[in-house]
Amino acid sequence: MSTAAAAQTPPGSPPTAAPAGQGVGDYARRWWSDVRAGELGSLPIIIGLVIIAIVFQSQNDRFLTSGNFVNLIVQAAAITTIGMGVVFVLLLGEIDLSVGYVSGVAGVLCALLLLPDESALPAGFAILAALAAGVVIGTLHGLLITKVGIPSFVVTLAGLLGWNGVVLLLIGQRGTVVLQDDFVIGLSNNFLTDSTALIAALVAVGLYAGVLLISRRSRQAAGLPTDPPVLLALRVAGLAVILFGVVLFANQDRGIPYVLVLLAVLFLFWTFVLNRTRFGRHVYAVGGNAEAARRAGINVDRIKIQVFAICSLMAALGGIILASRLRSVDPGAGGGQILLYSIAAAVIGGTSLFGGRGNIKSAVLGALVIASIDNGLGLLGLSSGTKFVVTGLVLLAAVTVDSVSRKGRAQSGRA
Amino acid sequence: MAAEGSPGAQDARGGAGPVLELEGVSKSFGAVQALYKVDFHVAAGEVMALVGDNGAGKSTLIKCIAGIHPISEGEIRFEGKPVSIGSPKDAADLGIEVVYQDLALADNLDVVQNMFLGREELGPLRRLDETAMEKKASDTLASLSVTTIRSVRQTVAGLSGGQRQSVAVAKAVMWNSKLVILDEPTAALGVAQTRQVLDLVRRLGENGLAVVLISHNLHDVFEVADTVTVLRLGQNVAEHRVADVTQTQVVESITAGKLSKVPGQADAEEVLSA
Numbered sequence A: 001m002s003t004a005a006a007a008q009t010p011p012g013s014p015p016t017a018a019p020a021g022q023g024v025g026d027y028a029r030r031w032w033s034d035v036r037a038g039e040l041g042s043l044p045i046i047i048g049l050v051i052i053a054i055v056f057q058s059q060n061d062r063f064l065t066s067g068n069f070v071n072l073i074v075q076a077a078a079i080t081t082i083g084m085g086v087v088f089v090l091l092l093g094e095i096d097l098s099v100g101y102v103s104g105v106a107g108v109l110c111a112l113l114l115l116p117d118e119s120a121l122p123a124g125f126a127i128l129a130a131l132a133a134g135v136v137i138g139t140l141h142g143l144l145i146t147k148v149g150i151p152s153f154v155v156t157l158a159g160l161l162g163w164n165g166v167v168l169l170l171i172g173q174r175g176t177v178v179l180q181d182d183f184v185i186g187l188s189n190n191f192l193t194d195s196t197a198l199i200a201a202l203v204a205v206g207l208y209a210g211v212l213l214i215s216r217r218s219r220q221a222a223g224l225p226t227d228p229p230v231l232l233a234l235r236v237a238g239l240a241v242i243l244f245g246v247v248l249f250a251n252q253d254r255g256i257p258y259v260l261v262l263l264a265v266l267f268l269f270w271t272f273v274l275n276r277t278r279f280g281r282h283v284y285a286v287g288g289n290a291e292a293a294r295r296a297g298i299n300v301d302r303i304k305i306q307v308f309a310i311c312s313l314m315a316a317l318g319g320i321i322l323a324s325r326l327r328s329v330d331p332g333a334g335g336g337q338i339l340l341y342s343i344a345a346a347v348i349g350g351t352s353l354f355g356g357r358g359n360i361k362s363a364v365l366g367a368l369v370i371a372s373i374d375n376g377l378g379l380l381g382l383s384s385g386t387k388f389v390v391t392g393l394v395l396l397a398a399v400t401v402d403s404v405s406r407k408g409r410a411q412s413g414r415a
Numbered sequence B: 001m002a003a004e005g006s007p008g009a010q011d012a013r014g015g016a017g018p019v020l021e022l023e024g025v026s027k028s029f030g031a032v033q034a035l036y037k038v039d040f041h042v043a044a045g046e047v048m049a050l051v052g053d054n055g056a057g058k059s060t061l062i063k064c065i066a067g068i069h070p071i072s073e074g075e076i077r078f079e080g081k082p083v084s085i086g087s088p089k090d091a092a093d094l095g096i097e098v099v100y101q102d103l104a105l106a107d108n109l110d111v112v113q114n115m116f117l118g119r120e121e122l123g124p125l126r127r128l129d130e131t132a133m134e135k136k137a138s139d140t141l142a143s144l145s146v147t148t149i150r151s152v153r154q155t156v157a158g159l160s161g162g163q164r165q166s167v168a169v170a171k172a173v174m175w176n177s178k179l180v181i182l183d184e185p186t187a188a189l190g191v192a193q194t195r196q197v198l199d200l201v202r203r204l205g206e207n208g209l210a211v212v213l214i215s216h217n218l219h220d221v222f223e224v225a226d227t228v229t230v231l232r233l234g235q236n237v238a239e240h241r242v243a244d245v246t247q248t249q250v251v252e253s254i255t256a257g258k259l260s261k262v263p264g265q266a267d268a269e270e271v272l273s274a
Helices: A003-008 A024-036 A043-059 A067-092 A099-113 A123-148 A151-169 A182-189 A194-221 A227-252 A258-276 A278-288 A291-295 A300-326 A339-346 A358-377 A384-411 B007-012 B057-064 B088-095 B113-115 B130-143 B162-173 B191-206 B220-222 B248-258 B263-272
Strands: B018-029 B032-043 B047-053 B073-078 B081-083 B096-099 B178-185 B208-214 B227-230 B236-240
Touching: A003 A123, A043 A384, A043 B113, A067 A099, A067 A227, A067 A258, A067 A278, A067 A300, A067 A358, A067 B220, A099 A123, A099 A151, A099 A300, A099 A339, A099 B057, A123 A151, A123 A182, A151 B007, A182 A258, A182 A300, A182 B248, A194 B130, A258 A278, A258 A300, A258 A358, A278 A291, A278 B088, A278 B113, A291 B236, A300 A339, A300 B263, A339 A384, B007 B018, B018 B047, B018 B057, B018 B208, B032 B047, B032 B057, B032 B208, B047 B057, B047 B191, B047 B220, B057 B208, B088 B096, B096 B162, B113 B130, B113 B162, B130 B162, B162 B178, B162 B191, B162 B208, B191 B208, B191 B220, B208 B220, B220 B248, B227 B248, B236 B248
Parallel strands: B032 B236, B047 B208, B047 B227, B096 B178, B178 B208
Antiparallel strands: B018 B032, B018 B073, B073 B081, B227 B236
C-alpha cells in the first residue's frame, strides 16, 4: 500500500477493502502474480489464436483475408451459441451430451413449420416454436436429473440417442428439407450495411464507457476503492480497437452478418445474467459448493432445472442458426461434430469441467479456436481425419492448461 | 437438570430474559433417541458453551434449533414466544444464524458474494447491487475488527482457515441476527488463528448477541464462555457458570453426568457408546 494509494482512497473507507495498489503498474504486477498463481484468464487462448493465425497464414495466404474472416464468423456462430448454453451446465459441474441432437430437433422443427403448404407459419412463430421445444426438452432433462436423481451424464446420453431418433422421425421420408423463408436464411446469409455496422460499433463503445463511468461513480459515492481512470480508458480503447477492427475488416468483404449481431446480443445478455443477477450468482454457488448453496436457502434443484432448460434453449437456437447457414436440414441434422465441438468450445475457452469456474466469453473464444482450425485445415485441403486429430490435440492442450493452472492455484492456496 | 432461565446467567446480564429457550425437547431417529427432554437456554450477551462427548447430541440439538430437523416433542420459545422452526429459512427469519463446522462457503466466490449468498441485494432492473453489498460487507468486517482480509473481492479459496472462519461469522452476524450458533469454530486452526476466532466470539457477546459455542476444547470454552451446558447421551446433565467450576468438574459431567432414568435409554446408551 503506497502513499499514493492512501491518497486516492476516499476518507472513511474501511481499511479491509483497500486493494494492494492503485497505479497501473501495480495492476500489471498483480495481474502477473495472478497468472503465476494459476489465474490465467483468457491468456492461453489468445496466445493459441495468435499461433493458429500465424501457422495457417504461413501455409495459405487466404486464411487472413476479410472474405475468409466473414466465413469464419458464420461457421463459428452455431457452436458459439450452443457452447454458451453448455457453459451454464459446466458451471454446475454437470454435462449435457444431448445438445447436438436437440439442436437438430429444433432446426428440423423450424424448417418443417416453414414448409410452404397450408400449415406454414410466419417465421417468428416457427422460431418461437422451435425454441419452446428446446425449453421443454431441457426442463424434462432437468426434472429427470433432480427429481428422479439420475446423473446428468446418463439422462443426456439417453437424450443423445432419443433426440437423434426424433430428428429421423420428424424428417421421415423427406430426405432433405430446404428452408424456404427469407428471414431465417437471412440470419446467416445477409449482412449489415457498412455504415450501420460502424454506427452499431460506435454505440456499443459509448454504452460500455457509460456503464464503466456510472459504476465508478457509484463506487466513489459509497467510499469504495476504484480503478484508476487510465485503466478505464485502456478498457474502452481496447474494446473500440477490437470492434472497429472487426467491422472495418469485415466491411472490406460482405460486411457484418446479422448472426454476429445476434451473437453479440446473446453474449451481453447471458454475461449480464451470470454476473449481475441473483440467478447467475446462484449458478456459480451451486457449482462451487452445492451444500453451501442449499444452506444459504438456494433451491438447488430449481437452479439445475433452469440451467438445463437454458442449455437446451441455446442448443435449439444454435440448430436454427445452423439450418440458416446450410439453407436446409437433413436426417443428419445435429449430428457430426456439433456436440463435441460445442462442449470443446466451452472447455477450450477456459470453463472448468469441475464446476464453478467459467464464463460466457469462454464459449465465444473457444468456438473461434475450433472454427479457425476447421476453416484453416479446410483451406489447406486436409482430410477430416487430420481435422479431428488436430482439434482433439487442441482440446487436450486446453484441458492440460486447466489442470496445470489448478495445480498452480493449489500451490498458492487458491484451489 | 437445568431449571429454565438459570438465575446465575440472568443476574450477570442485568435480568435480560433468555433469547432462546428449549423445554423438554426430544428427538428420535427411528429407534435411536438422540435427544431426551432437553432443557436449554441462552440470553442476549451471553456466550453459552455446549459441550459433550461424540454422539452426545450436540449437533442434533443445533440442527433442531436451526430448523434442519423437526423436533419430536417439547417446546421452543424465542424471545418468550413459542415458535415452530420448520426450515433453515424460519430460523433465519427469527434471527438465528448457524456457522457450521465445514463453513458452508463457496470457494469460487469472493468474500462479498459469500456473505450475501442467498440474500443478495438488488438494485434497479433486478440487477445485483454490488456497490451496496461490498460496502455492507466491508463495514461488517470492520465492525468485528477483522483486519486480516486484504480485499473483500478476493475469492474465499485464497483465505486461511481463520480468515474463512471470520468470513463465516461475519456472514452470520450481518443480518441483525439475535442468536449465533458456532459449531466447532476453532477445530483445525493454528494457535494464532484460534486466538483470532476466540476474540471474535468474545466480541459477538459484547455486541449483545446470544452466542452458542459448540466445542471439544475446554480450554477455549473456559476462555470465552459465560456458561456451559453439558450434554451426555442426549440429555442435559449439567449447567455451570464457568466462573464457578474447574475444567475437571466439567469433564466429570461430560463423562459421568447423572442421567435421568428413562425407558429404552439403556439401549440408546449401548448404541451410542459402541
